[in-house]
Amino acid sequence: MEFRAHTQELTKSSWTIFLGLCKGCGLCIQKCPKKSLSWAKKLGVYSTPAVESSDECNGCGICQMVCPDAAILVQRKSKKAEE
Template sequence: MAKVNWESAKYESSKGQWAIFPQLCKGCGLCIEKCPVKCISWSEELGVYGTPRVKADMEKCIVCGICQMVCPDCAIRVEKKK
């Protein structure tokens, strides 16, 4: 069984940074559905309600921020490198 990790998970690439806050993620999947490059998937770790949280594949991520905009719980933060 997967465990709940309350620390934010950060993923980085040369394009920017993507972070998930598991204490806020309820596992609704809107970010997975709306990602234009399909770089977000379910994680082995759990979110706030014991549901799977998400993770990002930074090799594919274009750091567009759509996932951050559609997340109803502000559980995702995206920062593009300047």
């Protein structure tokens, strides 16, 4: 199994999806409080999520917590890095 990763650098965080782990269940999309996740058009064998709006995502990590396959990694940036 291949564990390729796709990382998006966002305003407040970096958001990584591990394509080989994601099965496309959509829990992350459903649970995102900012509704900043949507289905990616090009990533992965199955439909995989991607951050649609980097300004909307606040890096809360809920998507990472609800992912049953540990396919998401959210790393919040420090306040200094945001400026």
